[in-house]
Amino acid sequence: MKQNNMLAMILAGGRGSRLHDLTNKVAKPAVSYGGKYRIIDFPLSNCANSGIDVVGVLTQYESVLLNSYVAAGRRWGLDAKDSGVFVLPPREKADANLNVYRGTADAISQNIDFIDEYSPEYVLVLSGDHIYKMNYANMLKEHKACNADASIAVIEVPLKEASRFGIMNADENGRIYEFEEKPEHPKSRLASMGIYIFNWKMLRKMLVADIKNPESHHDFGKDIIPAMLNDQKNLHAYNFKGYWKDVGTIDSLWEANMDLLDANNELDLNDSTWKIYTEDVTTLPQYIGADASIRNSFITQGCLIEGEVQKSVLFTGTTVNVGAKVIDSVLMPGVVVEEGAVVQRALVADGVRIGKNAVVGSADSENIELVAKRVKGED
Amino acid sequence: MKQNNMLAMILAGGRGSRLHDLTNKVAKPAVSYGGKYRIIDFPLSNCANSGIDVVGVLTQYESVLLNSYVAAGRRWGLDAKDSGVFVLPPREKADANLNVYRGTADAISQNIDFIDEYSPEYVLVLSGDHIYKMNYANMLKEHKACNADASIAVIEVPLKEASRFGIMNADENGRIYEFEEKPEHPKSRLASMGIYIFNWKMLRKMLVADIKNPESHHDFGKDIIPAMLNDQKNLHAYNFKGYWKDVGTIDSLWEANMDLLDANNELDLNDSTWKIYTEDVTTLPQYIGADASIRNSFITQGCLIEGEVQKSVLFTGTTVNVGAKVIDSVLMPGVVVEEGAVVQRALVADGVRIGKNAVVGSADSENIELVAKRVKGED
Amino acid sequence: MYDAFGIINPSSRQIWVEGLEDYRSIGAFSFLGRYRIIDFPISNMSNSGIDRIQVYIRRKPRSLTDHLGTGRHYNINSKRGRLQVLFSDHHQEHDIYNTDISSYADNLESIELMHHPYVVIAPSYMVCRIDYAQLIQTHIDSGADITLAYHTVDNAKEAFLSCNTLELNRQKGVLGIEPNHGNAKVRNIFMDTYVMKKEYFIDLVKKAQSLSSMYTLSDIVNLACREADVRGFAHHGFFASITDFKSYYDANLELIDFKSAMNLFDDEWPFYTKTNDSCPTKYYETAAVTSSVISNGCLIEGSIENSVIGRGCVIKKGAVVKNSIILSGTIIGEDVHVENQIVDKMAKLIRVKEIIADPENPGYIRRGDTI
Amino acid sequence: MYDAFGIINPSSRQIWVEGLEDYRSIGAFSFLGRYRIIDFPISNMSNSGIDRIQVYIRRKPRSLTDHLGTGRHYNINSKRGRLQVLFSDHHQEHDIYNTDISSYADNLESIELMHHPYVVIAPSYMVCRIDYAQLIQTHIDSGADITLAYHTVDNAKEAFLSCNTLELNRQKGVLGIEPNHGNAKVRNIFMDTYVMKKEYFIDLVKKAQSLSSMYTLSDIVNLACREADVRGFAHHGFFASITDFKSYYDANLELIDFKSAMNLFDDEWPFYTKTNDSCPTKYYETAAVTSSVISNGCLIEGSIENSVIGRGCVIKKGAVVKNSIILSGTIIGEDVHVENQIVDKMAKLIRVKEIIADPENPGYIRRGDTI
Numbered sequence A, B: 001m002k003q004n005n006m007l008a009m010i011l012a013g014g015r016g017s018r019l020h021d022l023t024n025k026v027a028k029p030a031v032s033y034g035g036k037y038r039i040i041d042f043p044l045s046n047c048a049n050s051g052i053d054v055v056g057v058l059t060q061y062e063s064v065l066l067n068s069y070v071a072a073g074r075r076w077g078l079d080a081k082d083s084g085v086f087v088l089p090p091r092e093k094a095d096a097n098l099n100v101y102r103g104t105a106d107a108i109s110q111n112i113d114f115i116d117e118y119s120p121e122y123v124l125v126l127s128g129d130h131i132y133k134m135n136y137a138n139m140l141k142e143h144k145a146c147n148a149d150a151s152i153a154v155i156e157v158p159l160k161e162a163s164r165f166g167i168m169n170a171d172e173n174g175r176i177y178e179f180e181e182k183p184e185h186p187k188s189r190l191a192s193m194g195i196y197i198f199n200w201k202m203l204r205k206m207l208v209a210d211i212k213n214p215e216s217h218h219d220f221g222k223d224i225i226p227a228m229l230n231d232q233k234n235l236h237a238y239n240f241k242g243y244w245k246d247v248g249t250i251d252s253l254w255e256a257n258m259d260l261l262d263a264n265n266e267l268d269l270n271d272s273t274w275k276i277y278t279e280d281v282t283t284l285p286q287y288i289g290a291d292a293s294i295r296n297s298f299i300t301q302g303c304l305i306e307g308e309v310q311k312s313v314l315f316t317g318t319t320v321n322v323g324a325k326v327i328d329s330v331l332m333p334g335v336v337v338e339e340g341a342v343v344q345r346a347l348v349a350d351g352v353r354i355g356k357n358a359v360v361g362s363a364d365s366e367n368i369e370l371v372a373k374r375v376k377g378e379d
Numbered sequence C, D: 001m002y003d004a005f006g007i008i009n010p011s012s013r014q015i016w017v018e019g020l021e022d023y024r025s026i027g028a029f030s031f032l033g034r035y036r037i038i039d040f041p042i043s044n045m046s047n048s049g050i051d052r053i054q055v056y057i058r059r060k061p062r063s064l065t066d067h068l069g070t071g072r073h074y075n076i077n078s079k080r081g082r083l084q085v086l087f088s089d090h091h092q093e094h095d096i097y098n099t100d101i102s103s104y105a106d107n108l109e110s111i112e113l114m115h116h117p118y119v120v121i122a123p124s125y126m127v128c129r130i131d132y133a134q135l136i137q138t139h140i141d142s143g144a145d146i147t148l149a150y151h152t153v154d155n156a157k158e159a160f161l162s163c164n165t166l167e168l169n170r171q172k173g174v175l176g177i178e179p180n181h182g183n184a185k186v187r188n189i190f191m192d193t194y195v196m197k198k199e200y201f202i203d204l205v206k207k208a209q210s211l212s213s214m215y216t217l218s219d220i221v222n223l224a225c226r227e228a229d230v231r232g233f234a235h236h237g238f239f240a241s242i243t244d245f246k247s248y249y250d251a252n253l254e255l256i257d258f259k260s261a262m263n264l265f266d267d268e269w270p271f272y273t274k275t276n277d278s279c280p281t282k283y284y285e286t287a288a289v290t291s292s293v294i295s296n297g298c299l300i301e302g303s304i305e306n307s308v309i310g311r312g313c314v315i316k317k318g319a320v321v322k323n324s325i326i327l328s329g330t331i332i333g334e335d336v337h338v339e340n341q342i343v344d345k346m347a348k349l350i351r352v353k354e355i356i357a358d359p360e361n362p363g364y365i366r367r368g369d370t371i
Helices: A016-022 A041-049 A064-073 A103-109 A112-118 A136-145 A159-162 A200-210 A222-228 A250-261 B015-024 B041-049 B064-071 B105-108 B114-120 B136-145 B160-163 B200-212 B220-231 B250-259 C039-047 C059-069 C100-106 C110-115 C132-142 C196-211 C218-224 C243-254 D041-048 D061-068 D101-108 D107-111 D132-142 D196-211 D215-225 D245-254
Strands: A006-012 A053-060 A082-088 A122-126 A130-132 A152-158 A166-170 A176-181 A190-199 A235-240 A244-246 A286-288 A293-295 A297-298 A308-309 A325-327 A341-346 A346-350 A369-371 B006-012 B054-059 B084-087 B123-127 B131-132 B150-156 B166-170 B176-180 B190-199 B236-239 B245-248 B286-288 B294-295 B297-299 B308-310 B323-327 B343-346 B347-350 B367-372 C004-011 C052-057 C082-087 C117-124 C126-128 C146-153 C164-168 C175-177 C187-199 C230-234 C239-241 C279-283 C288-290 C292-294 C303-304 C320-322 C338-339 C340-345 C354-356 C363-365 D004-009 D052-057 D082-087 D119-125 D126-128 D146-153 D164-168 D174-178 D187-197 D229-234 D239-241 D280-285 D287-288 D292-294 D303-305 D319-323 D337-339 D342-343 D355-356 D363-367
Touching: A006 A041, A006 A103, A006 A112, A006 A136, A006 D215, A016 A250, A016 A369, A041 A122, A041 A130, A041 C363, A053 A064, A053 A112, A064 A082, A064 B084, A064 D245, A082 B064, A103 A112, A103 A122, A103 A200, A103 A222, A112 A200, A112 B064, A122 A136, A122 A200, A122 C132, A136 A152, A136 A190, A136 A235, A136 D187, A152 A166, A152 A222, A176 A222, A176 A235, A190 A200, A190 A222, A200 A222, A222 A235, A244 A250, A250 A346, A286 B176, A293 A297, A293 D004, A297 A308, A297 B136, A308 B136, A341 A346, A369 C004, B006 B041, B006 B105, B006 B114, B006 B136, B015 B250, B015 B367, B041 B131, B054 B114, B064 B084, B105 B200, B105 B220, B114 B200, B123 B136, B123 B200, B131 B190, B136 B190, B136 B236, B150 B166, B150 B220, B176 B220, B176 B236, B190 B220, B190 B236, B200 B220, B200 C100, B220 B236, B245 B250, B250 B347, B294 B297, B294 D126, B297 B308, B323 C320, B343 B347, B343 C117, C004 C039, C039 C052, C039 C117, C039 C126, C052 C059, C052 C100, C059 C082, C082 C100, C082 D061, C100 C110, C100 C196, C100 C218, C110 C196, C110 C239, C117 C132, C117 C196, C126 C187, C132 C146, C132 C187, C132 C230, C146 C164, C146 C175, C146 C218, C164 D052, C175 C218, C175 C230, C187 C196, C187 C218, C187 C239, C239 C243, C243 C340, C279 C292, C288 C292, C292 C303, C338 C340, C354 C363, D004 D041, D004 D132, D041 D052, D041 D126, D052 D061, D052 D101, D061 D082, D082 D101, D101 D107, D101 D196, D107 D196, D119 D132, D119 D196, D126 D187, D132 D146, D132 D187, D132 D229, D146 D164, D146 D174, D146 D215, D174 D229, D187 D196, D187 D215, D187 D229, D187 D239, D196 D215, D239 D245, D245 D342, D280 D355, D287 D292, D292 D303, D337 D342, D355 D363
Parallel strands: A006 A053, A006 A122, A053 A082, A152 A235, A293 A308, A308 A325, A325 A341, A346 A369, B006 B054, B006 B123, B054 B084, B150 B236, B294 B308, B308 B323, B323 B343, B347 B367, C004 C052, C004 C117, C052 C082, C146 C230, C288 C303, C303 C320, C320 C338, C338 C354, C340 C363, D004 D052, D004 D119, D052 D082, D146 D229, D287 D303, D303 D319, D319 D337, D337 D355, D342 D363
Antiparallel strands: A122 A190, A130 A244, A152 A190, A166 A176, A166 A190, A286 C292, A297 C279, B123 B190, B131 B245, B150 B190, B166 B176, B166 B190, B286 D292, B297 D280, C117 C187, C126 C239, C146 C187, C164 C175, C164 C187, D119 D187, D126 D239, D146 D187, D164 D174, D164 D187
16 A cells, blocks of 8 residues: 555456356356466456555355455465455445445445545456456556546457447547447447546545435446546546456357467466466376377366367366367366366366266357266266 | 364354444454454464464454454464465355344354365364463364364353353263253353364254254254254363453453453463464554653553553553553553543543543442543643 | 474485585475475475474575475464574585584574474475374374384385485384495385484484584484484385485486375375466477476477476477476477486576487586576 | 665675674664664665565574565565565675675576666665655656765764765765765765666676675775766655664664654654564553653563663563663563663573663673573
8 A cells, every 4th residue: 555555446246147157156256267267366466466455355146265265365465464355245234234235336335434444545446357467557657647537447349349348438638528338339449448546535425425326326337437427527548458358158268268379369377577376276286197198288287187188278186087188178177087088169167077988069069068067977 | 274174163243232332333353452452363363373274254243344354364374375264244145145144053054165165074163252362272182082072162150150151061071961041040160151163064964954943043052052962962061271251341341451460360461372463553662751650551562651551451552641641441542642631440442532631430430431432621 | 283393404414416406405406396395394294283393404595495485385374383494503515513413503592492392303305295293193102212214115225325224123113323335125214304302302412512513413313222212113105315316316207107196195185385376388289298297387399208397498399308307497499309307497408409318327407507 | 666676785794783793683683672673674665665675694694584584574565576585605704705796796696587677775774764766766867877875964973983975066976985984073974775777786796796806885886986977865864874882772762762753753654573472561560661662572560761672571670771772581680770781682680780881881781691
């Protein structure tokens, strides 16, 4: 806090229901990605690397795993003296009943007392389920330089996809004069990434007013940002260039993993100046057997590979036995592919066992097959 | 976990309403005690010193401060690789609505999935609002030696007070054959301290059955322990000797602080082999002014004493200005006693300012005066 | 289990691993790609419930102090427990007074401050899985003055030649400690691991000092065998003593075999190490890897066979790595063939295309060398 | 603020604090009861947004490495940031090659690995509050090659006699660095604090080595003043240089006055230290304490006046402590009168009843002594 006077709040309450069985037991931000990470490692590591000390994580749905995961702030070095990751679920108050968060803005509103404890000058609001690397310190620098009341990170999207996003229309100095949620005829290609820097005093006032507004959805995009534009506040668009992905579906999650095999992938996880930190799982080293064959794949420690792996991403502690084939697939932590089994164009959920000689997925399927339950093999 | 296979769950949901204004903003376990501690530091430090790695803290009421306080497991060294303090408020589940904890047993029931993640052999259930030092490893050793299904820590209380407690009637080997909640005519002086060790598999079964029982209060004392006795389970009474205090009222909180001034006090906070750990607040050293007079008091770092202090306990960052007098009192963190003011037989809440020449409390009052709001002084 | 504190001992002057030891102490050597050798004794202690551990450092402290930190990654409670690094006052490389005994004597105050009745002393240069709680319990139950752990081997003629051996009677009483002269196949190799009462240990240190400034702990324990009740404790499972160049090479290669590795590893007995937050390893289209142990953060385009690859190595197209141990951050250039080598950290093997040694005498490439 | 990394420099061979320095380096000295001197430069760096800090250690590493740990207590992110302890290869006490330059040269690889363009070098033996971010910004804005921090004093005839001074022109250009000869009242005391580009620093280290094996950083910077643009940066507020026995004593006593202390302390600029988890201090019925700074964990039955009392001290009934600095764990026995003394850690002053020195030449009681 001393360095930059900015506190971060990560909205991590999404159910991620389009990820089907993957989010039965874990909230979307805790879904595994990239061999050894969870999605929320990205905003948390970005915070750590940007010099942010205090991070609140707003959780909601079935969050025991997410809660205990992020509570261990040491994973991102966020456990120094005046530092910490704080899990903030909805809670019972002296003067109100236990409530769920009604919208993104309400989640912040319900935690005004938490933020006030630190009395930061700036509050950074993030989403817990996006994959990207961003230096929020640079965004803050621009925010200050523009004397903005709020800054919103935006990324250029193809015009034809723009109508799926919240679009910011800004002048040549980056000052936003209009915001359109999923416009039919988008006027620009600058999509909001759901990353905001607010001057806390100003935001606090707006939130207090918003709580009392019975018409409000208590949402940043639908209510707070339009209200700020209405009030002639100085809203600044911060242009982000680089890899950014919202993995909302099984196909896009699979795709985001496959992006890591692309030699031109902008998300360089090997960059030692901006590491993504994650849980330090105690595992064996990565063991490659005598008959193994591995090509074009991304494999992490704790894996035991005795079969064939092609164009795949294998997560911590997966096993591919002799004669098994894994092609164009993503194997989540602890998956076992038994002898002779074939896995193709599939995303296999945590701990699932693919039995001997079983066949899962196919080379020419349109969608990626999600395998969330044990697949029986031959005896 | 590796060392003893025991996980601890601390029940920290108490409102502590008899502590009046002290618990308006913080839950009872987070109330300050002993100059630099909070009550929950005691069970947490006991866990750390007993070699317990994983602690769940079950919070409920208005717990933002308690949550963020205990989440920083580093305070008790509970932040090593496979270690942690996990805040467990009631939460929304895929198959149920957001619920409050209905009783002590229900709080554990609702977190069966959390405990299962660690698959411990034993679960230690503690209360978050008692002040005492206990080596739970010794209790576990006895639990194992007796082949018990559950062990309950008991302390001898004077017979005339016994009817205020849950009384355990046990045979000469410590096997409990009867439990009476607040009996009118107690048969023994062994009062339950609310500290339990359970074999997890057995407890898990009982809790699953208890959830479905519509007649149950979902409470350990009222339901689980009687049910276990009914089932002829081996319940063992673990005899504890030493200081133990439940600080339920302003008077007893004041008294517990005053106990620290007693040279024969059993709660030796200076014992370097069983330290009580707490938040490491960044403060100045303790400054004593040229005209100060301090006798029979307990004073911590960050205090500035320029006046007179007698038979009092002064918490972190309190100030006693020139000519002020503090007698028989407890000053919570950040209290300021301005020039010439007199504080006597009072408990002054966090951050309260006692104005110039103001007089608070009196030497001959029956009860201790709780001062929770600024006291205006002369200009 | 708060009955004992632990001491991790550095290797003595008599032990030297050519090449690698120029840059760090043996405890800080990389092992199986992701570990350091000292991870094994410290994890063994942590898993045995020992959370006060003193690590003695004789020379080249940086690499080891960096790796150890405060010991949180060994699951040691950072308040109750403590991983303490202690230095000798005689830190000159070739000072004859630089013995383990002199290190203890220089830090006697720290040892005396421990309020545990027993001490377990284990070496920083041996790899095994051992439950010290069981060792301590055996020691206490037997009533012995000192208990020494040993491992019986049947290849003492050609291996463990820098180790000591225990001569035992039928009751497992230790008759003496003597060097392995390589004149018998079957020997009880002394694991340089001791349990005794803290006070007994302090007395031994003082006695050793009064007898000779060059005495080591094993010297004085050997002497003690004459009068005291010194007993042996047999260890089973994987055991490697990293006390010369060949033993380092062999121990790594032996554990490449998954079945051998299962004699060391156990789900219930984690070996902790310090994470480097490297990303997973990337295999390219042209990669061909068999029978190897690969660390994270590598980029692999070439062929690897029967080797251990450290963190963040780059194996370029056409490169062949065989029967080798490649330490972290090394680059093996295009079409470079490396066989029977230990390649130290951050070397660049790019110009010379064939670097092949005799399998019996593996080669060594220095730290940071460009070849 | 990731533009600069920090270096904390040990005191050079020319500086020596009688007594205390036998047991630890100056950075590890207890200060005002609860701090160590090194807490000040490290907190200054941490508060300035510098989270990669190298601490160089010349001798007696234990006390300092114990205190520093991984730096979490200085609010340094344990992943992104790093508090790294580095050792010199010339660690013999009286080795003439044991200069700061040789420490840097021995660890040049670690310095080169830093990916920050600037370096801030600060001493481990001075106490002040300084915003290095402002110093760096001033340096960058001015376009100077090197910027040196100084503090103007008007008592240079009787104090700061082990320090260097800066000779400045009207544009704050540094003409040279020279010892304080004590021949003028007003002097610009050099705070042994430098900012420059990392590459410039590495060049200076190499150049110093090529010119003389005994050159220190200040020697080579003094030389550089002839050609390079070297500028001064004035510091205001509390400043103490702990470079001899008297300066240590005086700096502690000066800060007993709450108003003086407010020139050093600031709510917005925390000075971090390592907690010892001591309980509050207990004052008994017979205690009489005035004008003093008291640490936690003490038991006070006697009288204390104008003194600094360290952690866990016991002041018995009838004892009198006056104008003294008592380090942690010391016992002052019944009716013992201690005046104008520095009493080192864990001493027991119980038998001799009067230990009084001349105020101008305060006495020193050794660590652990029983008197």
